[in-house]
Amino acid sequence: MSVPKRKYLPQWLVHAFLWCALYGLIVYPFLSETRSIPPHIIIKLVMAAVLFYFNYYYLVPNLLLKDKIKIYIGISIALLLVVGYGAHNIFPPEGPKNLGPMVEYMKKRRGSRIPFLFSLQPFVTFGVPYIFAIMLRVYTELQKNENLRKTVEKEKVQSELQFLKTQLNPHFLFNSLNTIYSLSVKKSPDTSEAIINLSELMRYMIYEADKDTVPLNKEIEYIKSYVALQRLRLANSENVFLKISGDDTGKIIPSLLFISFIENAFKYGTDYDGKTSVKISLMIRENFIQLYVVNKIGKHKPKSESSGVGLQNVKNRLNFLYPNSHELEINDDGATYEVNLILNL
Known part of the structure; x- marks a missing residue:
């Protein structure tokens, strides 16, 4: 089961949108009045693009993102001052007369303060793209x-799942x-029936269990073969029950998802005298699957550390494969061990 990938806009499209928006805002007043774009405007826009990509490809990755913040701020301020002042003096604007009636009105009202406003124009022209570059x-x-973190996390989980499967195979084989x-x-x-059941188990593990998902009916057949083999092993299997209800047509699940709980029930539901009490119920509905397993804890059968590790592996697997879409309840009162798992499809 793969993790859905979040879609992002291509970088070239973001850059194209940025420059179209910036250039459009600057040249639109001239085009709307059918005036030619002054050469100094074009030169400054080209300078702004050069400054943008110098900041984008060199300054930000080599200074800002490497925690050289003070150096970055100092260079950025000096660069904007030099470029802005140089552009204003080398390529001076034609003056406020070409910038519309509003500026003419402001000139009459405020007099000499208008040229000061024009002196700030280059810093705005270069400063806005510079900030956008950051x-x-x-x-x-x-x-x-974030993409790298998700990839590493996914690969880690996948390797853990594969490691879990490789642990299961020899364990089942030795027991069988x-x-x-x-x-x-x-x-x-x-004996012959046990060999047939074992062959079915191994066939499933070799040809099916290495896949991410399998048809539910194949997983059920695998569970049936495992339980049948356990019944043959037990001296008394009268208290071993397996009940499967519902329609499994067209449903798929991750391979070997249920078997850990069932294996655990047989492992700790059998005492040294061979007495076993295991009940397994698998209920299949349109929108969910419920696995219920309960076993009496055998006398003188303490749990080993490997049981806790295996259970934690299954929990991690469920959290990865069914995030926020499963319920797992485990009750252990010392006499019985009960597992109730619901998968929302």
């Missing part, structure tokens, strides 16, 4: 780091071989 580059780096061995020693007529 915001865009920082956002891009954060996005890249021990079962067949005990039957053969007793010259039981059930």
Whole structure:
């Protein structure tokens, strides 16, 4: 089951939108009045683009993002002052007369303060793209780091799941071989049936369990073969029950998702005298699947540390595969062990 990827706008599209918006705001007044764009405007826009990408590709990644903040601020202020002042003096504007009636009105009202406003224009022209370069580059780096974090996290979980599966295979194999061995020693007529069940288990693990998801009916057949093999191993299987209800047509689930709970029930539901009490119920509905497993804890059968690790692995797997769409309740009162798992489809 794969994690849905968040879609982001391509970087070239973001840059194109930024420059279209900036250039449009500056040249629109001239185009709307059918006037030619002054050469100094075009030159300053080109200078703004050069300053933008110098900041975007060099200053931000090499200074700001490497925690050289004071150096970055000092260079940025000096750069904006030099470029802004130089552009204003080398490529001076034609004057307020070409900038519309509103500026003419302000000139009459405020007199000599208007040229001062024009002296700030280059700093706005260069400063706004400069700030956008900072915001865009920082956002891009954060996005890249977040994608990398998710990729690493996903690969880690996938490796943990694969490691869990490789742990399950030999464990089942050894248990099953021990079962067949005990039957053969007793010259039981059930030996051939046990071998068939084991072959079904191994066929599923080899050809199906390595997939991310499997049809639910195949997982059910695997569970049936496992329970049948356990029944043959037990001296008394009268208290072993497996009930499956509902329609499994068209439903898929992650492979080997339920077997850890069932295996745990047989492992700790059997005491040294061979007495076993395990009840398994798998209820399939349109929108959910419910697994209910309960077993009596066998006498003199303390839990090992490996049981806790295995259970934690299953919990981690459920949290990854069914985030906020599953319910797992485990009750242990010392006499019985109860698992109730609901998967929302």
